[in-house]
Amino acid sequence: xxxxxxxxxxxxxxxxxxxxxxxxxxxxxxxxxxxxxxxxxxxxxxxxxxxxxxxxxxxxxxxxxxxxxxxxxxxxxxxxxxxxxxxxxxxxxxxxxxxxxxxxxxxxxxxxxxxxxxxxxxxxxxxxxxxxxxxxxxxxxxx
Amino acid sequence: xxxxxxxxxxxxxxxxxxxxxxxxxxxxxxxxxxxxxxxxxxxxxxxxxxxxxxxxxxxxxxxxxxxxxxxxxxxxxxxxxxxxxxxxxxxxxxxxxxxxxxxxxxxxxxxxxxxxxxxxxxxxxxxxxxxxxxxxxxxxxxxxxxxx
Numbered sequence: 001x002x003x004x005x006x007x008x009x010x011x012x013x014x015x016x017x018x019x020x021x022x023x024x025x026x027x028x029x030x031x032x033x034x035x036x037x038x039x040x041x042x043x044x045x046x047x048x049x050x051x052x053x054x055x056x057x058x059x060x061x062x063x064x065x066x067x068x069x070x071x072x073x074x075x076x077x078x079x080x081x082x083x084x085x086x087x088x089x090x091x092x093x094x095x096x097x098x099x100x101x102x103x104x105x106x107x108x109x110x111x112x113x114x115x116x117x118x119x120x121x122x123x124x125x126x127x128x129x130x131x132x133x134x135x136x137x138x139x140x141x142x143x
Numbered sequence: 144x145x146x147x148x149x150x151x152x153x154x155x156x157x158x159x160x161x162x163x164x165x166x167x168x169x170x171x172x173x174x175x176x177x178x179x180x181x182x183x184x185x186x187x188x189x190x191x192x193x194x195x196x197x198x199x200x201x202x203x204x205x206x207x208x209x210x211x212x213x214x215x216x217x218x219x220x221x222x223x224x225x226x227x228x229x230x231x232x233x234x235x236x237x238x239x240x241x242x243x244x245x246x247x248x249x250x251x252x253x254x255x256x257x258x259x260x261x262x263x264x265x266x267x268x269x270x271x272x273x274x275x276x277x278x279x280x281x282x283x284x285x286x287x288x289x290x291x
Binding site for chain 2 (some may be wrong): 001002014030032034058061074085086087097099100134
């Protein structure tokens with residue numbers, strides 16, 4: 001399925017993602033990594049460690065509704081994957097991202113911006129394996 | 144106050160994810176499909192996000208600490224090990240299968256699509272699997288009982 005090339009809205013969205021990451025560092029001194037925030041939420045050891053993560057996640061989840069309230073349009077979301085692929089992919093994502101200590105936000109946005117050696121290794125690694133996976137699924141298996 | 148601030152940062156980050164197209168799996172998978180229906184938009188997402196974060200972090204770090212805390216909590220490890228490389232490689236495979244990454248799925252949940260909930264539950268199962276593996280491995284590493 002084709003999607004529109006949207007350099008302007010993608011770049012503006014990216015600026016806001018960066019702003020969110022900077023604001024979290026300024027206010028709470030934390031890296032904006034979704035894997036760390038989510039697993040910290042699941043395995044939180046005390047109330048303060050749980051609360052700030054819950055607040056961040058709630059804010060993120062509210063954002064499409066706020067966009068709808070302002071513009072009258074929900075952000076586009078089309079899901080070409082089958083439920084089975086979502087389950088399999090999801091378990092692999094959760095396992096891999098926690099084993100590798102980060103995902104697109106923690107390593108990709110925050111880690112690369114900090115020039116972290118680990119993230120400089122992690123990001124090309126997951127970009128390449130994601131690319132190979134999509135190639136195999138779409139062009140080898142023909143799904 | 145700290146929690147309201149945290150909520151606000153989540154909103155800014157989430158609105159960014161929403162309008163960038165990053166939370167739309169069709170767009171993410173097309174970004175990786177260079178040989179097919181390629182959509183290069185996500186390069187611009189990362190470009191915008193890293194530009195702001197790169198400069199912003201350096202401005203923020205001129206302060207002695209964050210507003211609601213005593214110090215910046217920044218990972219200090221530089222170890223490039225099998226866990227980092229293997230975990231990242233595995234994460235990429237899952238990302239290519241599911242089309243969602245953890246950060247993008249949270250605002251996507253706010254659109255009310257049930258598939259997103261399915262993904263997030265699966266991710267949590269993956270977190271537990273990693274925990275289980277860690278505890279199994281550390282059991283192996285535990286020194287044997289001392290001889291009587």
